[in-house]
Amino acid sequence: MTVLSEEQVLQIHEASMTILEDIGIRWLDEEALDLWAQAGAKVDRTQKHVWLDRGLVMELIANAPSSFTWRARNPRHNLHIGGNAVSFVAAAGMVNVNDLSRGRRVGTAADYAEILKLGQMCDLIHMGAMGGVGLHDVPVSQQHLQRELLAYTLTDKAIWTFIHGRTITTDVLNMIRLVFDGDITNGGPVIGGVVNVNSPLVYDGRMLGGLITMARAGQVVMVTPFVLAGAMSPVTMAAAAAQQNAEALAGVALTQLVRPGAPVLYGAFLTNADMKTGGPAFGSPEAALAIAMGAQMARFYRLPHRGNGAVTSSNIADAQAAYESVWTLWPAVLSHTNVLIHAAGWAEDGLTFSYEKFVIDVENLGMMRRFLQGVEVNTETLALDSIAEVGPGGHHFGTAHTLARFQTAHYAPLVTDHHNYGTWLAAGAPDTRQRAHSIWKQWLQDYEAPPLDAGTNEALQDYVARRSRELAASQLYEDA
Amino acid sequence: MTVLSEEQVLQIHEASMTILEDIGIRWLDEEALDLWAQAGAKVDRTQKHVWLDRGLVMELIANAPSSFTWRARNPRHNLHIGGNAVSFVAAAGMVNVNDLSRGRRVGTAADYAEILKLGQMCDLIHMGAMGGVGLHDVPVSQQHLQRELLAYTLTDKAIWTFIHGRTITTDVLNMIRLVFDGDITNGGPVIGGVVNVNSPLVYDGRMLGGLITMARAGQVVMVTPFVLAGAMSPVTMAAAAAQQNAEALAGVALTQLVRPGAPVLYGAFLTNADMKTGGPAFGSPEAALAIAMGAQMARFYRLPHRGNGAVTSSNIADAQAAYESVWTLWPAVLSHTNVLIHAAGWAEDGLTFSYEKFVIDVENLGMMRRFLQGVEVNTETLALDSIAEVGPGGHHFGTAHTLARFQTAHYAPLVTDHHNYGTWLAAGAPDTRQRAHSIWKQWLQDYEAPPLDAGTNEALQDYVARRSRELAASQLYEDA
Numbered sequence: 001m002t003v004l005s006e007e008q009v010l011q012i013h014e015a016s017m018t019i020l021e022d023i024g025i026r027w028l029d030e031e032a033l034d035l036w037a038q039a040g041a042k043v044d045r046t047q048k049h050v051w052l053d054r055g056l057v058m059e060l061i062a063n064a065p066s067s068f069t070w071r072a073r074n075p076r077h078n079l080h081i082g083g084n085a086v087s088f089v090a091a092a093g094m095v096n097v098n099d100l101s102r103g104r105r106v107g108t109a110a111d112y113a114e115i116l117k118l119g120q121m122c123d124l125i126h127m128g129a130m131g132g133v134g135l136h137d138v139p140v141s142q143q144h145l146q147r148e149l150l151a152y153t154l155t156d157k158a159i160w161t162f163i164h165g166r167t168i169t170t171d172v173l174n175m176i177r178l179v180f181d182g183d184i185t186n187g188g189p190v191i192g193g194v195v196n197v198n199s200p201l202v203y204d205g206r207m208l209g210g211l212i213t214m215a216r217a218g219q220v221v222m223v224t225p226f227v228l229a230g231a232m233s234p235v236t237m238a239a240a241a242a243q244q245n246a247e248a249l250a251g252v253a254l255t256q257l258v259r260p261g262a263p264v265l266y267g268a269f270l271t272n273a274d275m276k277t278g279g280p281a282f283g284s285p286e287a288a289l290a291i292a293m294g295a296q297m298a299r300f301y302r303l304p305h306r307g308n309g310a311v312t313s314s315n316i317a318d319a320q321a322a323y324e325s326v327w328t329l330w331p332a333v334l335s336h337t338n339v340l341i342h343a344a345g346w347a348e349d350g351l352t353f354s355y356e357k358f359v360i361d362v363e364n365l366g367m368m369r370r371f372l373q374g375v376e377v378n379t380e381t382l383a384l385d386s387i388a389e390v391g392p393g394g395h396h397f398g399t400a401h402t403l404a405r406f407q408t409a410h411y412a413p414l415v416t417d418h419h420n421y422g423t424w425l426a427a428g429a430p431d432t433r434q435r436a437h438s439i440w441k442q443w444l445q446d447y448e449a450p451p452l453d454a455g456t457n458e459a460l461q462d463y464v465a466r467r468s469r470e471l472a473a474s475q476l477y478e479d480a
Numbered sequence: 481m482t483v484l485s486e487e488q489v490l491q492i493h494e495a496s497m498t499i500l501e502d503i504g505i506r507w508l509d510e511e512a513l514d515l516w517a518q519a520g521a522k523v524d525r526t527q528k529h530v531w532l533d534r535g536l537v538m539e540l541i542a543n544a545p546s547s548f549t550w551r552a553r554n555p556r557h558n559l560h561i562g563g564n565a566v567s568f569v570a571a572a573g574m575v576n577v578n579d580l581s582r583g584r585r586v587g588t589a590a591d592y593a594e595i596l597k598l599g600q601m602c603d604l605i606h607m608g609a610m611g612g613v614g615l616h617d618v619p620v621s622q623q624h625l626q627r628e629l630l631a632y633t634l635t636d637k638a639i640w641t642f643i644h645g646r647t648i649t650t651d652v653l654n655m656i657r658l659v660f661d662g663d664i665t666n667g668g669p670v671i672g673g674v675v676n677v678n679s680p681l682v683y684d685g686r687m688l689g690g691l692i693t694m695a696r697a698g699q700v701v702m703v704t705p706f707v708l709a710g711a712m713s714p715v716t717m718a719a720a721a722a723q724q725n726a727e728a729l730a731g732v733a734l735t736q737l738v739r740p741g742a743p744v745l746y747g748a749f750l751t752n753a754d755m756k757t758g759g760p761a762f763g764s765p766e767a768a769l770a771i772a773m774g775a776q777m778a779r780f781y782r783l784p785h786r787g788n789g790a791v792t793s794s795n796i797a798d799a800q801a802a803y804e805s806v807w808t809l810w811p812a813v814l815s816h817t818n819v820l821i822h823a824a825g826w827a828e829d830g831l832t833f834s835y836e837k838f839v840i841d842v843e844n845l846g847m848m849r850r851f852l853q854g855v856e857v858n859t860e861t862l863a864l865d866s867i868a869e870v871g872p873g874g875h876h877f878g879t880a881h882t883l884a885r886f887q888t889a890h891y892a893p894l895v896t897d898h899h900n901y902g903t904w905l906a907a908g909a910p911d912t913r914q915r916a917h918s919i920w921k922q923w924l925q926d927y928e929a930p931p932l933d934a935g936t937n938e939a940l941q942d943y944v945a946r947r948s949r950e951l952a953a954s955q956l957y958e959d960a
Contacts, residue, residue, distance in 0.1 A: 001481065001814070008857040015862045023864075028870035049872065057671040069641055104901075186527035201872035211813065231875055235882045235889040237855050239863035274898040275886040278877070281898055287893045293855065313898045313903075319840050319912035320896055322802035327847065330810045334481070346538055348901055360799050363738035367807065370765035375717050375773065382495045384503075392506035392681035397758070402715045406755040409715040411765045416800055418754040418793045421584075421828055425795075432799035 003292040008238075009300050012293075016249060017054040024051040025201045025250050029204040029208035035257050052250060055479035060253035063260040066302045069188035070127075070263075074156035074178060074450060078188070079126055081220075081265070082304040084336045086372075090119045090129040091310070091345035091353055097133050098347065099355035100437045105352070107133030107370055109146055112359050115156040115345070117447040118324070118358055118440060124365040128155035128471075131162050132345070133353050137318045142274060142470040145464045146167045148175045152460060156450035160220070163193030164443035168476055174219050176457045187219040189263050192220025194306075197247045199225050199232035203254075206375060211251065215258040222339065223251035224267030228280050229290075232272040237286055241293045244270050253302060265339060267306035268294025274313075280349055282311040283324020286329040289472030295335030307337035310361040311346050317357040321347060321351070325361060333368050359436035363414040370411040415439055481814035483772040488718075489644055492773075495722035496729060497534040504531040504680045505730050509688035515737050532730060540733035543740040546782045549668035550607075550700060550743075553659060554636035555837050556929060558668070559606055560786040561700075564816045568845050569603075569640070570599045570609040571790070571825035571833055576577075577613050578796075578827065579835035580917045587613030587833070593630050595825070597927040598838055598920060601634040603664040604845040606822060608635035611642050612825070613833050621951040624648045625944045628655045632940060636930035640700070643673030643690030651947055655699050665698040668741045672700025674786075674821070677727045679705050679712035691731065695738040702786040702819065703731030704747030708760050709770075711753040717766055721773045724750050732783060733747045745819060748774025748787035754793075760829055762791040763804020768811040775815030787817035793826050797837040797913050805841060813848050839916035843894040850891040895919055896951070 004012070026048050027033055033243040035049065037043045042051040067082025075159045079087050097111045098104040098332075105111075114134030119125040130151045133141045144162065151159050152175065163169040174182045176191045177184055184190045198204050203211075215223050229240035248266050255264045263350040271280055271287035281287065292306055297304035314321035325346075332340050342363035347354035375381075384399035396402050415436045417424060425431075484492070506528050507513055517523045519540075522531040547562025559567050577591045578584040585591075595612030599605040610631045615623045624642065631639050643649040656671045657664055664670045675691045678684050683691075694701050695698065705727040707713045709720035728746050735744045751760055751767035759918065761767065771787055778785035789809040794801035804959050806824075824841035827834035855861075868882035876882050895916045897904060904910075 003854055004857070006856065011862065015864060018864055019867060022583070023871065025869045042659060071864065088581055167799050176688045188682070189900070198873070200870055200874065206698065229529065230882055230886060230889065231877060234863035234866045234876055234879070235885050236861040236863055238857040238861035239867060239881075241855070242862055243866075243867055243924060272890040274893070277898045277900075277903075279900060280585065281890065281893070284893075284896075285847040287854050288847075288851050313896070314912070315897075315899075315901050315909070316911060317799055319797055319799060319802035319837075322799035323806050323840070323844055325593060326806040326810070327639035327844075357799075360803070364803055364807075365763040367768075371768050372845070375488065375721070377484070377491045377718040381716040382491065382722055383714035383716055384495055384498055384722075386714045386797075387499060387680065387723055388503045390680055393678070394680065395763050396680070396714055397711060399714070402710055405715050408754065409710065410752040410761065413761070413764075414729045416761075416764075416793070416804070417795075418757045418759045419795075420757075420759060421795050421831065429795070432794070 001292055001331065002296050003289050004296050008240050009296060012238065012242045012245055012297060013300065016246040018251060019243060020052040020057060021054060023201065024049050025203065025247070027203050027208060029205045031212055032254060034202065035254065039257055041279040052253065054383065057249055057253045060256040061249060061301055061303065063256040064252055064264050064303055065261060068263045068302060068440040070158045070192065071154060071188045071190045072158035077157040079158050080256040081338050085338055086333055086336065087126040087339050088124055088128040088343040089126050089339060089341045090115065090132060090358065091342045092129040092131045094133045094351060094353040095418055096352040097336060097355070098352050100433060104352065106136045108137040109135040113150050113154060114444060115353060118151060118443055120155040120157065120450065121443040121447055122362050123371065123387065124362050126157065128157040130159055130177070141474045141476050142468045144171060144476070145467055148172055149460055149464050153452055153457065154449060160192045160194070163195065163214050165206045165209040166213050169210045169213040171328065173213070173219070175460060177461055178456055178463060189219045189305040192222055194222045194224050197225040197251065197270050199227045199247060200243060201247060203251065211254060212258050215255040215262040218259060218262055220263045220265065222265040223248050224266045224269050224306060224327045226269045226275040228271060229286065230275055231278070236428065237289060240270055241290065241297070244268055244294065244371035245297050247299070260294065264303070265306040266298035266301060266303035269308055269350045270294060282313045282349065288327055291328065292335045295337050306341060307332045309340040309343035310364065311342050311350065313349050315348050316435070317347065317354050317360055321357055322360060326364060329364055333372070340350070345410070355440045356433045356436040359415050359439045360432055363416060366414060367411060393437065481772055481811065482774050482776050483769050489776060492718065492722045492725055492777065493780065494618050496726040496920045499723060499726040500532040500537060500730060501534060503681065505727070507683050507688060509685045510690045512683065512734060515734065519737055521880055531756070532733065537729055537733045540736040541729060541781055541783065542676065543736040544732055544744050545741060546705050547784060548743045550638045550672065551634070551668045551670045552636060552638035557637040559638050561818050565818055566813055566816065567606040567819050567822045568604055568789065568823040569607040570595065570605050570838065571822045572609040572833060574613045574833040575901055576832040577835070578832045580913060586616045586831060588617040589626055589630065592627065593634060593657040594924060596630060596634040599921055600637065600930065601734040601923040601927055602842050604842050604849065606635040606637065608639040610639055617729055617905055618929050621954045621956050622948045623957070624651060625947055628652055629940055629944050632659050633932055633937065634929060640672040640674070643675065643694050645686045645956065646693050647690040647843065649690045653693070655940060657941055658943060659936060669699045671819050672702055674747065675731055676706040677731065679707045679727060680723060681727060683731065691734060695735040695742040696752070697737060698742055700743045701735050702745040702747045703728050704786060706749045708751060708753040709766065710755055711758070717769060720775070721770065724748055725777050729781070735743060744783070745786040746778035746781060746783035747790060749788055750774060760793065762793045762829065763807040768807055771808065771811040772815045775817050784818045785814045786819040786821060789820040789823035789828065790844065791822050791826050793829050795829065797834050797840055797916070801827060801837055802840060806844060808947045809848060813852070823955065835920045836913045836916035837893050840912055840918045843896060846894060847891060907952060
């Protein structure tokens with residue numbers, strides 16, 4: 001699906017080049033400024049302001065791979081990133097968790113562990129989303145260590161994590177090296193992280209420390225401006241897309257300056273601000289257009305694309321949550337978004353991980369997988385013999401053709417209920433949330449940890465113990 | 481959006497031709513059998529079975545117009561049917577109504593009047609859907625008379641109605657002639673109806689009476705097989721699509737036999753049966769594929785297309801209702817369905833009209849309208865001056881560019897709530913249904929009847945009074 005004409009793509013490209021050349025971007029990191037200066041860009045060290053020539057930017061991004069393999073601890077879960085492949089990732093970066101039995105509360109390490117387990121249980125969640133929720137019961141200086149430890153032990157899928165500054169990111173890399181016996185680049189990267197932009201047009205030091213450290217290690221950077229049109233960019237979607245494009249390309253270019261060929265994704269997270277409340281409007285029609293625009297621009301530059309699915313402004317897993325999520329999922333998948341973050345569990349503008357919504361979203365991911373399989377048309381599936389056998393009138397419930405196929409012919413629903421009103425009423429009239437509740441509980445009950453080498457586990461534990469002592473009392477989130 | 485390759489379209493076409501030629505269709509109506517016999521088709525009068533040669537079918541459907549104007553009482557509401565135009569129609573044919581304050585109940589004339597008023601109030605509902613719910617407090621013999629009377633007096637939009645048999649359909653035509661001063665064909669038809677197929681491969685007498693009567697009067701027939709794959713057709717979607725295609729083409733061909741050039745739509749309403757419950761699976765991924773297939777086949781024959789939006793199996797307007805509805809709306813609109821019936825209010829497998837869901841669906845129709853407007857890309861919307869003015873850091877809330885546009889730049893939500901958790905909680909934590917409830921109540925309060933000529937009104941009342949006396953005690957729904 002495309003929403004921009006070729007001419008419009010070029011117009012947005014041209015506008016972005018003008019932004020990079022004439023307006024420029026602020027980079028709040030000395031090493032980033034050094035790198036740009038060495039590359040010959042015009043740099044104002046005092047204002048930390050850099051103007052990038054289009055020739056330099058295009059030359060740099062041409063080095064980025066258009067596809068790569070993102071390796072998982074279990075090679076069965078390796079992911080191909082690029083082309084038409086779509087990978088689904090659970091919601092991440094939430095402050096709270098919410099479920100029907102325990103209510104809404106600030107997230108803890110135990111909640112985070114549950115989110116990892118849910119992701120591990122679902123074959124439709126292709127990546128272990130690290131940091132599903134904050135570990136607010138763990139001291140700040142140790143949160144990243146516990147976060148990594150839980151992820152490496154509870155899931156064997158490909159993982160992404162938070163790469164906030166050099167200290168945290170170095171710990172992340174040290175730990176993942178233990179998991180992969182030191183080899184984190186041969187055959188593809190093994191970990192990645194999102195680098196957001198402080199839109200408009202600012203990369204902060206914490207993000208740049210992470211970007212530079214990850215790119216240098218050959219790991220995945222998902223450069224993602226987060227833009228609310230009307231707040232962090234002009235209110236018109238064309239301007240927002242042009243600014244986002246300039247911001248994304250600048251970050252992608254920096255990864256290639258650090259390490260040519262480093263795996264990187266062109267990320268986009270653009271929607272409109274609700275001009276009445278000032279808050280974000282997730283799942284809006286403008287967001288649907290923005291999703292398609294982001295994917296189209298990424299493809300124009302032959303870069304793999306990171307987008308979003310199943311985001312909503314709704315505070316509960318109700319009708320609004322569902323329609324806003326599908327309004328995100330459809331354009332994202334139809335535009336061939338390669339890594340679809342926040343594909344399950346996102347609620348409340350991204351503040352809260354909803355267990356019930358996780359199940360509801362997974363249902364929609366399953367439906368999307370079935371939809372993408374399309375229709376098989378051949379002599380067997382056209383079944384003219386069977387149509388002739390039943391003839392006019394009659395029904396097909398009992399034919400040999402039906403009996404041989406009825407169990408697998410159609411998508412088998414997860415939380416969707418096809419019972420009629422009477423049967424549903426007799427079952428207590430459960431709404432979608434209530435049905436979802438019992439499903440995630442069952443998943444947690446059925447969860448089994450994937451095997452992990454005892455030596456690796458010990459090495460990870462030792463590392464976490466040592467670094468926890470060293471980092472005690474440091475305020476890592478203040479520190480780039 | 482297309483889901484079938486050109487080759488697959490041809491495969492389905494070929495299979496359909498084989499069905500029409502070798503398997504045949506049963507037509508439970510003597511006049512229909514006469515028409516086919518006169519046209520040279522092979523007819524078994526005893527079995528009422530007809531085999532149609534592909535040459536005859538293709539010759540007949542070539543006479544059908546690929547587009548036409550469907551006139552409304554108020555010419556401002558005239559609809560262009562065909563091409564890429566999409567018209568939204570509210571849910572129709574329900575048994576019950578349901579709303580949060582009055583609960584679920586069997587529909588009455590008063591409920592039906594409210595549904596008509598809601599449709600009249602929404603500019604996103606392009607057509608007055610007649611028969612939103614049955615008039616179960618009116619004697620059977622008079623229901624169609626009261627139904628038409630309410631529609632012609634409460635809405636001035638284009639209308640469609642039930643065309644069950646010759647008696648009812650003749651009354652419908654007589655009444656609409658009173659509304660249009662006798663001229664119901666010049667400049668385009670003024671009324672239409674759906675003709676369903678008793679799938680597999682049977683047209684019953686009631687439907688054929690309606691089809692023949694409407695086509696003869698030059699009014700719109702929306703030929704619509706309703707097929708549940710696995711029940712009324714083989715379980716495989718390719719077979720279901722081929723059977724549906726054969727059924728639809730046969731009905732379209734008959735309209736052209738009755739009156740060459742009669743306005744007709746290629747309708748499709750195909751989904752899978754849930755093979756566990758035996759019930760229909762609305763909003764399933766198979767249905768999404770089927771919707772796109774139906775639209776693609778209609779386009780292959782250059783026929784306007786009738787499809788569906790916002791259908792669901794859910795018994796309440798919860799998350800499932802919302803995602804199933806959007807799973808219907810997106811493929812229907814992206815496939816350029818021309819008349820999208822059941823676009824608002826459908827609940828519970830089509831048994832119940834939900835007032836709250838009507839509002840929620842209208843929100844999604846509005847979002848779709850905005851989405852279809854796409855992105856405007858020009859110097860003004862790219863707003864490079866404004867991006868330069870704000871520069872890196874800062875925000876765009878107060879710029880001249882934003883202030884000039886913030887009220888109209890983005891889609892203004894109807895029932896969607898963008899308030900944060902705290903504000904929402906303080907407002908009583910209303911879910912989407914509760915917010916929708918107050919919206920439709922307001923709409924009913926704000927409703928004003930469109931003007932109707934006093935003479936026309938009197939003529940309609942007289943007709944209904946006379947025919948009510950004549951039809952008293954007849955069982956019209958038994959009578960073809």
